[in-house]
Amino acid sequence: MITVKNLCKNYGEIKAVDNVNFCISKGEVVSLLGPNGAGKTTLMRMMTGYVDPTAGEVDIFGQDIKKHRLECLKRIGYVSETGFLYNDMSVFDFIEFCAALRGITGTKFVDNLRETLASLDLEEVVNQKIDSLSKGFKRRVGIAAAMIHKPEILILDEPTEGLDPGQKFSTRSFIREYGKNHIIIVSTHIMEEVEALSNRVILLNRGKLVKNTTPDELKTLFPENDIETAFLKITSEDR
Numbered sequence: 001m002i003t004v005k006n007l008c009k010n011y012g013e014i015k016a017v018d019n020v021n022f023c024i025s026k027g028e029v030v031s032l033l034g035p036n037g038a039g040k041t042t043l044m045r046m047m048t049g050y051v052d053p054t055a056g057e058v059d060i061f062g063q064d065i066k067k068h069r070l071e072c073l074k075r076i077g078y079v080s081e082t083g084f085l086y087n088d089m090s091v092f093d094f095i096e097f098c099a100a101l102r103g104i105t106g107t108k109f110v111d112n113l114r115e116t117l118a119s120l121d122l123e124e125v126v127n128q129k130i131d132s133l134s135k136g137f138k139r140r141v142g143i144a145a146a147m148i149h150k151p152e153i154l155i156l157d158e159p160t161e162g163l164d165p166g167q168k169f170s171t172r173s174f175i176r177e178y179g180k181n182h183i184i185i186v187s188t189h190i191m192e193e194v195e196a197l198s199n200r201v202i203l204l205n206r207g208k209l210v211k212n213t214t215p216d217e218l219k220t221l222f223p224e225n226d227i228e229t230a231f232l233k234i235t236s237e238d239r
Helices: 039-045 070-075 089-100 106-119 135-146 165-178 191-195 215-219 228-237
Strands: 002-012 014-024 029-033 055-060 075-078 153-157 184-187 201-206 210-214
Touching: 002 039, 014 039, 014 201, 029 039, 029 191, 039 153, 039 184, 075 135, 089 106, 089 135, 106 165, 135 153, 135 165, 165 184, 165 191, 191 228, 201 215, 201 228, 210 215, 210 228, 215 228
Parallel strands: 014 210, 029 184, 029 201, 075 153, 153 184
Antiparallel strands: 002 014, 002 055, 201 210
């Protein structure tokens, strides 16, 4: 479980995240929504231990990530929007490198690799250089590297941004399947993705949590019964 308690992050006088509270349990795929500058990226960075909060805390299965960062990170996989890839490496070499950083070697690495490649449809490119891959394959390689240690929590920033329809379908299918027994948080601007993937929505605006609900309930807040309309109206009303 992830528990976010009274979480704040200030940059000078700017409140990037302002007293945010929520919990996420195993089996939930949560869409993190908000306009640009809402605090989504800052929130994800605090949940993954890359940024310390100004106040409040993030508990990962009962441990404060600020106090127990290494232990918590063993249970988390994180893929940022820009990704992290060494383009001159092959897919295999890069994932093996990331696994070694996690202490995953030998038979355990081979078993995890086989399962990860299959779940993300990467078998056909495993020996190719990353630089030769399409954007869709690169995104999936980034996800594979982040989950090679089979994390209980997977946090993905814009995982299908720029992908073609087939690539989006494949990536979304993986997220839905992995999310059945894990925690997945997806930051996205694509409203159709929210409905296709998530069973909960956390909506931020100007650093504050303004809605913590389901996609269906979010749609029914306005007569249009449309999630994009609800998003636009809520974020404009809260300004």
